[in-house]
Amino acid sequence: MQCKEIQDLLKADYFDGEASQRDQRQVLEHLDSCGKCRKLEEELRTQRVLFQKEKLQNAPESLWQNIREAIIKEQLNQEENAGYGVLSRLKELFLGQRPAFALASVFTLILCIAIFTGVFMQERQSPVQVNSRESILGYSLDNGNSDLVYGLGTNIEQYFF
Amino acid sequence: MDEISKEILKRASQGDIKAFEEIYGHTSDFVYTLAFKITRNISDAQEVCQDVFMKIYHGLNGFQFRSAFKTWVYRITVNTAINYYRKSARQSKDRLDYDGIIESIPDRRSTAEGAIKSDNEARFNGLVDKLIPEYKACLILREIEGLSYQEIATALKIPINTVRSRLKRARETLLEESGKGLMRDAV
Ligand SMILES: [Zn+2]
Numbered sequence: 215m216q217c218k219e220i221q222d223l224l225k226a227d228y229f230d231g232e233a234s235q236r237d238q239r240q241v242l243e244h245l246d247s248c249g250k251c252r253k254l255e256e257e258l259r260t261q262r263v264l265f266q267k268e269k270l271q272n273a274p275e276s277l278w279q280n281i282r283e284a285i286i287k288e289q290l291n292q293e294e295n296a297g298y299g300v301l302s303r304l305k306e307l308f309l310g311q312r313p314a315f316a317l318a319s320v321f322t323l324i325l326c327i328a329i330f331t332g333v334f335m336q337e338r339q340s341p342v343q344v345n346s347r348e349s350i351l352g353y354s355l356d357n358g359n360s361d362l363v364y365g366l367g368t369n370i371e372q373y374f375f
Numbered sequence: 376m377d378e379i380s381k382e383i384l385k386r387a388s389q390g391d392i393k394a395f396e397e398i399y400g401h402t403s404d405f406v407y408t409l410a411f412k413i414t415r416n417i418s419d420a421q422e423v424c425q426d427v428f429m430k431i432y433h434g435l436n437g438f439q440f441r442s443a444f445k446t447w448v449y450r451i452t453v454n455t456a457i458n459y460y461r462k463s464a465r466q467s468k469d470r471l472d473y474d475g476i477i478e479s480i481p482d483r484r485s486t487a488e489g490a491i492k493s494d495n496e497a498r499f500n501g502l503v504d505k506l507i508p509e510y511k512a513c514l515i516l517r518e519i520e521g522l523s524y525q526e527i528a529t530a531l532k533i534p535i536n537t538v539r540s541r542l543k544r545a546r547e548t549l550l551e552e553s554g555k556g557l558m559r560d561a562v
Binding site: 222225226227229230231232254257258261262264265266267268271272273274277278280281282284285286289 | 390392395396399403404406407408411412420421424425428429432495496499500503514517518519523524539540542543546547549550553
């Protein structure tokens with residue numbers, strides 16, 4: 215084989231372990247006697263090392279959270295359209311992964327109920343309580359909206375804490 | 376990328392988010408690496424990833440196990456990343472030119488003794504970045520994922536000869552464009 219054929223094999227099949235045994239043997243024999251092709255093989259190996267050196271990138275943590283939220287939102291919408299599954303998905307969203315977040319949600323819920331019942335038991339209300347009743351009623355009436363799921367976790371929490 | 380059990384795939388296709396998280400755990404680093412190597416931009420890579428995993432999630436139901444799951448993921452990832460790269464307004468026209476493998480040759484910088492290594496690595500990566508994405512995708516699947524020509528051909532739905540010639544052309548281009556002597560010193 216001529217240098218040209220050997221070099222074609224070097225740059226692809228031989229280098230990638232795809233060459234036939236016969237071709238492989240011929241390349242090896244040629245490399246023994248040809249400095250030019252030997253140099254090419256060395257350069258290809260260097261190139262491979264450099265290419266593999268740029269290590270695998272780790273996907274950022276936030277990525278999974280975004281994907282998870284997108285999927286849950288989608289599932290919610292589907293079930294919402296079918297008219298079931300609100301509670302179980304809410305539970306999954308809130309109790310799914312973040313214990314601190316779940317705890318805060320439960321605490322908020324208890325607080326809401328406490329204030330809610332408090333509001334109805336009192337005849338006269340201070341302006342603050344009027345506001346809180348309005349926002350609670352606003353959310354509790356808005357049942358079919360999937361934004362509710364996120365609203366409960368953030369807005370009310372911010373409001374109270 | 377490891378192969379994932381049918382059981383996990385089935386559960387994920389039924390909407391089991393824990394199972395899908397497991398799939399994500401097995402595949403996300405590869406998907407992200409490929410997306411990043413092709414788009415060369417962290418926020419683009421993240422968008423590609425999100426897009427890829429939503430496609431996987433939606434496609435799982437119809438996945439028939441006729442091909443290996445990972446082959447399917449390779450295909451979705453490469454196609455999504457390349458489409459993204461092409462659509463990106465940041466890319467100049469000549470990069471879109473299919474025939475122009477390499478955009479331009481960066482200047483060879485003078486290097487201090489101690490800086491030669493990292494400088495050459497950076498320079499080499501700069502050359503790789505400028506390969507057209509189809510060539511880059513073949514190189515990544517071959518050199519990082521260790522796929523055979525047949526596996527690459529299946530994943531990308533291209534003839535084996537195209538795989539062979541893309542790898543050969545990519546390597547030739549990198550050899551031509553890099554300072555060969557410098558490259559050897561770098562290792
Ligand atoms: Zn020779």
